[in-house]
Amino acid sequence: MVHLVTAVIKPFKLEEVKDALRGAGILGMTVSEVQGYGRQGGKSETFRGGEYTISFVPKVRVEVLVESSDVDKVIDIISATAKTGKIGDGKIWASNIDRVVRVRTGEVGADAL
């Protein structure tokens, strides 16, 4: 079985997370720049005299395809490295994936990882 682990984290934690996953033998990932909010709920600042509201907070989304047996390990690594203990550290979730195909070779399932 293949799982997709998705993590939404603070942008500056990306390098650390990437290095930690590589250290654990996880070589591939997809990264995208995203914006959103959770309990942090955006924030406002005063800028040039006017109230300046950031309604969506910039985050990075990391997606990793892993074998079921690695899911817990990957979640542990990401949550340990991405943690600052402050609000807005992000979330991690995992889901079942029905099919995976490597485009170049046509390999399927765990072989395609």
Added chain:
Amino acid sequence: MSTAVPDTLTAVDANGLRKVRADLLGERKLKGHRFCKAYSDAVDEWLIETFARALAHAGKDDPTGVVLLAVGSYGRRELCPASDLDLILVHNRVRSIAEIADALWYPIWDAGLQVDHSVRTPRESAGVMDGDLKSALSFLSARPVAGDIALAKVVIEDARAKWSGRAKVSLERLRASLQERWEQHGELAFLLEPDLKLARGGLRDVEALRAATFAMPPLAEFSEDARLLKAADLILEARVGLHATTGRRSDQLLLDDQDAVARRLGYADADDLLPTISAAARRITWTADEVWRRIDAWARGPRRATRDRAVERGIALRGQELVLDGSVAPADDTSLALRIAAASARSGVSIATSTLETLEHDAIAPSEPWPVETRDALVDLLGCGRAAVPLLETLDHLGVLSRYISEWHAVRSKPQRNAFHRFTVDRHLFEAAAEAAELTRNVHRPDLLLVGALLHDVGKGFPGDHTEAGTRLMKDIARRMGFEAEDIVTLVSLVRDHLLLAETATGRDLGDPATVAKVAARVRTTEALDLLATLTRADSIATGPLAWNSWKETLIDELVIRTRAHLRGEQPPASILEPDAGQRRLMAEGKLRVIPEGTRLTIVAPDRAGLLAIVAGVLAVNRLPVRAATGLSENGMAVEVFDLDRSGTTEPNWPRLETELAHALEDPSILEARLAERARGWRLPKRAGAARIAPPRVLIDNDATPRATVVEVRMPDGVGVLAGIARAIAACGCDISVVRAMTLGHEVVDTFYVTDGATPAKVTDPVRVEDLQRTILKHISS
């Protein structure tokens, strides 16, 4: 339909053509037009045979009344490996034409060639030409491949006569299509992944030059120029190489394929190939621009002899073009080349070819340090934003830019292998300066912003880390340009730190006070922070959509906000200006004094409401532009020191000026009338494509110093600007205690310390603040 053509017939033919093409591609020595010619000839031969079989298949004995025309790139014998075959089958109402056509097109499809085909009678051809520019153009390059040659001759000659008979209409249609294509595909010379056919400076432009020559034969001087033909062949060679390497029809030279294409063409790698392509594309663009200038002149009809109108020193408007009037030589005044470019950018009026040639030959490197006028002219040109880009390109093409900034040659047409970037280094720098010009009102020193933007990546032309190299180079360039020591420090740190905000914002914890403290320690002042933040924005936008989006903007804004708050918390209040001993002695005399010393003019007068407005107004009506001013008042007396722009003016009559000033202080109304008249004077008319100047901005700050409200006005320079602002402040019932005015190229940044006249305190009432802001904006925009 396929049953109409026997499979055996098509299969044999198709294999033959496929083999011929493969053999030709195997011959590595056949490059550019030589490959295209050989390939076109092979296709000709094959089509002659196929055509004969098609006639036989349709039961037609002789080719009378049917002819196969090659058009487009095939018509010109410029067929590339993956080009479409553009064919027109012309017939005089031949009954079996459908069968002939089928027996022609099927073998071509089976050979794996894309074919753009049509079947028409001569009358249908003429009809299509009227509505469709592409059809009209295709007949210009048409030639018969097989069939009734006499019929071909009639059709082609008719089409060409039609094109040149209504030359004006033809050229208008052609130009409209070029504009549209250029906007869509950008410029070949500066894109990192250019389309060799469709981009500006590509093969389609060469074709357009030939089409223009058909309409206006004297243009052959340009369309058959040896340098143009050489450039066109080089791009054709790259296109053949691209098709041969990728096997695809696309003409876009993608980063992924560039090294392979370069090697196939005998270059070391893409960095070796791309500058060559750039240079060729520049030649094509340059020729096209010149041709369209000629066409415009011709379309306007014979020129009536008109008197030159003086635009500024050494520059005049002659007919519809800007020229050097001959009173000043480019070698004697190094600001001239930059000033005429700025005048052209500001107005949209183009520069005459003869003047461009003069600049190419006569413009020399400025003395070191640069004369102030030359530096101002550069800032002025850059301040024209997007409209300045083609003028900067022109100066670069003429070799003038490299004479002024010798390091520039290293970034010319320099490709960059970076997925974020769209443009070559030189164009990226022009683009960054153009973006910065839109943002000049965000900073206290537009000149440093613009020069910083133009040169922030100049290190990319040199070995090693580009930021380190650029930092070193900027120090030297800024010194040569004649910037003050502290401005050199600012420019150098702009280059050194141009990636600081972007890297910190995306890679560091913005919630950590240490991150903010580190950035604050690097930039040191809020003014420097504003410069750096604005440069970062301009640089990122110029880089491309991947480098600038709301995600990154939000992060950088947050870093800037936090850093500014950090800097504000530690900043000492602005220092209070004081008169020196000499000025105090003059002030003690208690009367009006006018003291000129070179470009410096000191005026001492009893203080009164609106004093600065009157003094600045008298200078303006006497054509004495103010470059910088400082002023302050103490114990009822005021001293004002002006730095005047004295280039090109004779020595003013100082005693008369003093008398005028005394009169104006008694009755300001006459002065106001004269000032209004001066401001209305003749100006260069604006055309389409003229520079869009950022609107003025008035900032009011009550936190900068404890004793006054600081009013800062950022706007374009003009006649009596300082006087206008001062009058607006006086009209609001405010007193000016200190003034600092600066002219930076065509930009003005004037700072006033004002107090509320009625109560000598700050202007804090929000209604009064808004009134002050609005009144100033109203005065300066009228």
